[in-house]
Amino acid sequence: MPVKTTPSVFVIEDDFAVRDSLVLLLRSQGLRARGFASGVEFFAxxxxxxxxxxxxxxxxxxxDGIEVVRRLGELRGDAWPIVVITGHADVPSAVELMKAGVTDFIEKPFEPQRLVETLKGCVSRMHQVGTQMEVRADIDRRLAQLTARERQVFDALAAGLSNKEIxxxxxxxxxxxxxxxxKVMTKTEAPNLSALVRMSLGLV
Structure with missing residues (x-):
């Protein structure tokens, strides 16, 4: 079975005092947090x-934050939810980012507890996403062991064909x-045909 991964929280903030206090706050709440002084440092x-x-x-x-959001969208899709911290004058930009898929924006000055609760919600959802991704990766690992002919047999079995039809x-x-x-059953570690079909659907 895949090993459960605990999602991390990455804080990108150029103000050292703000960044340090946020990382310490998140860690005090039991979250894995790591700070970066800039978007440049983060992507490097x-x-x-x-x-x-x-x-x-x-x-x-x-x-800037807009470029961080754009690049992460290209690199990670929606696997990494993003919370944007913004000043009052930046709210219109933050709203546009929300429409583009950002999870939330928090206006300065903000209540630390609001950020904590928002991130705890993200982490909870990420546990589910992470489990799904790990299951998919585990299935891909098993299927990668099949030869071309074995994969043909796997696909045919998953489609419901009998041995004679295959x-x-x-x-x-x-x-x-x-x-x-x-050989397919052995390499995929599927105990029965039902498990094989579920595997073809990305399930366990």
Missing amino acids: NLPTDLVACVVTDLRMPGI AARLEISPRTVEIFRA
């Missing part, structure tokens, strides 16, 4: 976490299908 040391939450200030030198489709004997079927 881009974490490899499967899932994570990102908190970014909107106005920063070099790579033999006719692949122009091999039913006995040969049985041999390939046994």
Whole structure:
């Protein structure tokens, strides 16, 4: 079974005092938090976490929050939800980012507890997303062990074909299908045909 991953929270903030206090606050609430002084530093040391939450200030030198959101969208899709911290004058931009898929924006000055609760909600959802992604990765690992012919047999079995129908489709004997079927079941670690079908659907 896949090992459960605890999502991280990455704080991108150029003000050291704000960044440090946010990281300490999040850690005090039991969250895994790490700070970055800028968007440039963040992307130069881009974490490899499967899932994570990102908190970014909107106005920063070099790579601003809008560019952070754009780049993360290209690199991670919606696997990394983003919370934007913004000043009053930046609210229209933050609203546009919300429409583009940002999870939330928090206006300065903000109540620390609001940020904590928002991120805890993100982490909770990320647990579910992370589990799904890990399951998919585990299935892909098993399927990668199949030879081209074994994959053909797997696909045919998942489609509900009988050994006889598979033999006719692949122009091999039913006995040969049985041999390939046994190899498929072993390599995919599927205990039965039902499990094999669920695997083809990305389930366990």
